[in-house]
Amino acid sequence: MTTKWTIASLLCKKSFLLLIAISSATMYGCTVNPATGQSQFTALLPASSEAKVGAAEHAKIEAQFGKFMTGPIADYVNQVGQRVAANTERKDVQYKFYVLDTPLVNAFALPGGYTYFSRGLLTLANSEAELAGVIGHEIGHITARHAASRMSQGMVAGIGAAVIGTVAGGSAGQVASLGSNLYISSYSRGQETQSDELGIRYLARAGYDPSGMSTFLSSLDAQSKLEAKEAGKNGSSFNYFSTHPLTAKRVQDSRVEAAKYPANNNKARAAYLNKINGLVYGDSPDQGFAKGNRFYHPALDFTFSVPKGAKITNGATKVTARHPNGTAIIFDTGKGRSTDPVNYIRNEWLKGGQVGGAEAITVHGKPAATTVFGGNIQGKSVAVRLVAVQWAPNTYYRFQMAIPSGVGKAFEEELKQTTYSLRKMSSGEKKSIQAKKIRVLVAPSGSTVSSMAARMNVDGNKVEHFLVLNGMTSGQQVIAGQPYKIVL
Ligand SMILES: [Zn+2]
Structure with missing residues (x-):
C-alpha cells in the first residue's frame, strides 16, 4: 500500500465523520471500490462527472492526434476491448476503445471509460492475449479510479493549462503524445502495479492466457532497449517507458501474478497475427514522415529539408527539427485572410506585435515573406526567424526558427536553404515512397x-x-x- 492510498484512506475517515455529524445520507462520501476493495473519497468526482471530464479531454486528444483509425482493425480492438470490459467490476462505465494512427508504442485511459491504443502498440503485440492484457491494464486505471481519486484530491488541476504550457514550452516533439504524457505520468508506481494486477485478473476472466501481460511487457522492454541503442542517448521520441518505469520489474511481477490464476493456453496468436497482417508499420504517408534531413508529406503534397544533423520529429499539428547546436525549427500551417504574406506576418501571425519590417520573397513560385527579431529562450539570446509561404489562397505554410547566437555564417546559409527548400513533391518522390x-x-x-x-x-x-x-x-x-x- 502506498502513501497515496493512505492519504485517500485518511480523507475517507474525515468525510465519514463529517457525514455522521450532519447525518445526511444523500451526499457523496466514501465508497469501497469494487475492483480494488479499497475505500475511496469520491465526493468531487462521481461517475457522471468522470464521464463529463472524459468527454472533454477526449475532444482534446482527437484535436491533437487527428482522426482515429477506423475499419477492421478499429472494430477488432473494440471487440477485444468489450470482451475484457465485460469482465470488470464497474458496470457504470461505458468503455470506448480508440486506435491512434501513430508509430509510437503507447496506450492510455481517461476517466469515463475512454481508452486509447496506438498502431505502434498493435504492430508490437504478438497475440490477442497480449492486446487484451494492455486493454486490461488501461481499464484497470479506470475501474480503480486512479485519475478520479487524484482529481478528487486536486492533484490533476488545470489539465488544459498544462496542455497549453507543454505546447508553448516548445517541447513540440511530444505534441503527438500530449494526452498520454499528462495522464500516464500522473499515475504513481503503486497505481501502475495495481493496474497490471487488475489487467491480469480481467485477462484471466475473459478467458485468455494470463501471461499475456508479462509477455507484452517483455516485448516493450526489448523494443525500448533496441530503440535506445539505435537512437543513442537522444532518442527523444516518447514511448511507454518514460512514464511506465521499471519495465523489467513489471515483467517479473506480472509473471508471478499470472501464476496465481489457473493455467490457460488461449493466446489467440494466429488469429491476432491474421488481424494485423497488412497494418502500416512505422511512419504513415498520411501523416508525413522524415527521411534523413528531409520531411515528406505525400498526402498534403509538400516536402522540405533541414540542415544536416538536425533531428526531425513529426507531430500531429507540427513538425519540429532540432540541431545539436541548439537551433530549433518548427514547421506548421496557419489560416490567413491576408492575401499579402507581409501583412499576414505582421497583422495575423504576430497580431500586430512589435517587429521590424518583413521582407517579401518568393519560394518556388509562391508569394512569401520573412522577418527576423531578437528573442530570449531559457535565458539564451536567439534570433527568431519567421517565414510564411502562401501555399493556397487562405493557407500559409510557416517556419519558425530559433537560432542561438554564434552558429556561424555557413549554418545560417543552410537555414536559408531550408526556407527555399519548401516545394511540392515530384512524381518520382511520390512513387518511391510507400508505407x-x-x-x-x-x-x-x-x-x-x-x-x-x-x-x-x-x-x-x-x-x-x-x-x-x-x-x-x-x-x-x-x-x-x-x-x-x-x-x-
Ligand atoms: Zn498505466
Whole structure:
C-alpha cells in the first residue's frame, strides 16, 4: 500500500465523520471500490462527472492526434476491448476503445471509460492475449479510479493549462503524445502495479492466457532497449517507458501474478497475427514522415529539408527539427485572410506585435515573406526567424526558427536553404515512397531466424528487429509452419 492510498484512506475517515455529524445520507462520501476493495473519497468526482471530464479531454486528444483509425482493425480492438470490459467490476462505465494512427508504442485511459491504443502498440503485440492484457491494464486505471481519486484530491488541476504550457514550452516533439504524457505520468508506481494486477485478473476472466501481460511487457522492454541503442542517448521520441518505469520489474511481477490464476493456453496468436497482417508499420504517408534531413508529406503534397544533423520529429499539428547546436525549427500551417504574406506576418501571425519590417520573397513560385527579431529562450539570446509561404489562397505554410547566437555564417546559409527548400513533391518522390507494412509469413521448413530476418525491410540490424517484433529472445529458433511477422 502506498502513501497515496493512505492519504485517500485518511480523507475517507474525515468525510465519514463529517457525514455522521450532519447525518445526511444523500451526499457523496466514501465508497469501497469494487475492483480494488479499497475505500475511496469520491465526493468531487462521481461517475457522471468522470464521464463529463472524459468527454472533454477526449475532444482534446482527437484535436491533437487527428482522426482515429477506423475499419477492421478499429472494430477488432473494440471487440477485444468489450470482451475484457465485460469482465470488470464497474458496470457504470461505458468503455470506448480508440486506435491512434501513430508509430509510437503507447496506450492510455481517461476517466469515463475512454481508452486509447496506438498502431505502434498493435504492430508490437504478438497475440490477442497480449492486446487484451494492455486493454486490461488501461481499464484497470479506470475501474480503480486512479485519475478520479487524484482529481478528487486536486492533484490533476488545470489539465488544459498544462496542455497549453507543454505546447508553448516548445517541447513540440511530444505534441503527438500530449494526452498520454499528462495522464500516464500522473499515475504513481503503486497505481501502475495495481493496474497490471487488475489487467491480469480481467485477462484471466475473459478467458485468455494470463501471461499475456508479462509477455507484452517483455516485448516493450526489448523494443525500448533496441530503440535506445539505435537512437543513442537522444532518442527523444516518447514511448511507454518514460512514464511506465521499471519495465523489467513489471515483467517479473506480472509473471508471478499470472501464476496465481489457473493455467490457460488461449493466446489467440494466429488469429491476432491474421488481424494485423497488412497494418502500416512505422511512419504513415498520411501523416508525413522524415527521411534523413528531409520531411515528406505525400498526402498534403509538400516536402522540405533541414540542415544536416538536425533531428526531425513529426507531430500531429507540427513538425519540429532540432540541431545539436541548439537551433530549433518548427514547421506548421496557419489560416490567413491576408492575401499579402507581409501583412499576414505582421497583422495575423504576430497580431500586430512589435517587429521590424518583413521582407517579401518568393519560394518556388509562391508569394512569401520573412522577418527576423531578437528573442530570449531559457535565458539564451536567439534570433527568431519567421517565414510564411502562401501555399493556397487562405493557407500559409510557416517556419519558425530559433537560432542561438554564434552558429556561424555557413549554418545560417543552410537555414536559408531550408526556407527555399519548401516545394511540392515530384512524381518520382511520390512513387518511391510507400508505407512499410506488417506481413505475416508462415516459416517454411528449414527457416532460421536469419533467413526470416533477411526479408525484413528495416533500417538497422534486421535480426534484432525480427526478434523484438516477434517477441523472441536471442538464441530462440523459428518453428517451421508457425506464422511470424516481418516488415515489407
Ligand atoms: Zn498505466
